[in-house]
Amino acid sequence: MSNSPSSTVTLNGALALLAECFNLPVGEVHADLERDAIADWDSMGALMLMAELDERFGIELTADASREMNRIADVLIFLRGHGVLRDEA
Numbered sequence: 001m002s003n004s005p006s007s008t009v010t011l012n013g014a015l016a017l018l019a020e021c022f023n024l025p026v027g028e029v030h031a032d033l034e035r036d037a038i039a040d041w042d043s044m045g046a047l048m049l050m051a052e053l054d055e056r057f058g059i060e061l062t063a064d065a066s067r068e069m070n071r072i073a074d075v076l077i078f079l080r081g082h083g084v085l086r087d088e089a
Helices: 012-019 045-056 061-067 072-081
Strands: none
Touching: 012 045, 012 061, 012 072, 045 072
16 A cells, blocks of 8 residues: 555545445535434444545555544544545635
8 A cells, every 4th residue: 555645535525425435415414523423424334434445545544543533524634634635626
């Protein structure tokens, strides 16, 4: 696995990805949405997120890092920290 992401995503693209992972309408996903408010952000949803991030961007989300995420903003911060989340063009 390389240190640089294989692709990047806009904020809207990241929110759409998270909506897909957690089986939510895109319009309901926003940075302040809490993990506890997302029924599918359970252990299977976390595994789905890990797999998507690895497949789409070549970055590893560990189980420990995943457990520390309490809201959508935490995932966005993770993506930005790995150079995946880019500013809207």
